[in-house]
Amino acid sequence: SYVLTQPPSVSVAPGKTARITCGGNNIGSKSVHWYQQKPGQAPVLVIYYDSDRPSGIPERFSGSNSGNTATLTISRVEAGDEADYYCQVWDSSSDPSGVFGGGTKLTVL
């Protein structure tokens, strides 16, 4: 089965740039979606199809995907960005299953 690997935690000072990676075998050939989840809340889609942003998501959130790594970048980090972030793809089987990364806890120092 397809595996997505995320760092358990990332820390960043307010105003700086956070980069959260999502590793997978040739992930660049897949479409990657990113979700933000705050404690006690449902996940929220923040980036889809590698780099598109849903309406209402700040431009500070961006994404890229190439080779074996997809990256979620959050510029000018704010305290309110502190959350868990998950990457997600569909595997390449004949009946695709959803695959999530293990999640990354973003801490704003």
Added chain:
Amino acid sequence: EVQLVESGGGLVQPGGSLRLSCAASGFTFSSYWMHWVRQAPGKGLVWVSRINSDGSSTSYADSVKGRFTISRDNAKNTLYLQMNSLRAEDTAVYYCARVVGHYGPFDYWGQGTLVTVSS
């Protein structure tokens, strides 16, 4: 406004059964594929199951195959998850989620319902 509201969670003994519901509103439910995703306490998101728009095709994670059944009633705008032979490891918050297209992003999620399997 798109809304997904889950219900039916609770405490159940190992080996027991539970049926979750997800009431949808604010969009044409019958046009969308729907999914269940779960999250064990303190753990990450795990995809559980999906159903196509008319209910004729379903898919399951290996961990629940043969025990869980996803279904939908498009007349009632409701998604279901019948969970049988429940195990302690099925303890989780269960979310229903709408997917864009067939294999796109999950663009809307419910608030989740907690299932606890314990004696």
